[in-house]
Amino acid sequence: MNCKRCHHTDEVHIPDEKSDFMIKLGECKIPTCTCNQFINPIEEIDEDLL
Numbered sequence: 601m602n603c604k605r606c607h608h609t610d611e612v613h614i615p616d617e618k619s620d621f622m623i624k625l626g627e628c629k630i631p632t633c634t635c636n637q638f639i640n641p642i643e644e645i646d647e648d649l650l
């Protein structure tokens with residue numbers, strides 16, 4: 601599964617218990633990446649139904 605924001609995998613995102621999102625993953629560990637919250641690409645599918 602890849603982050604919708606930065607397209608890196610969930611495995612390189614640091615677990616974040618304080619996250620409000622369903623998937624409790626925070627910062628991306630890739631040095632050049634500025635992503636600070638894993639975004640589940642699957643969650644975005646709901647918007648297509650609106």
Ligand SMILES: [Zn+2]
Pocket residue numbers: 603606607608628629630633634635
């Ligand atoms: Zn990233």
Ligand SMILES: [Zn+2]
Pocket residue numbers: 603604605606607608613628635636637638639
């Ligand atoms: Zn990311």
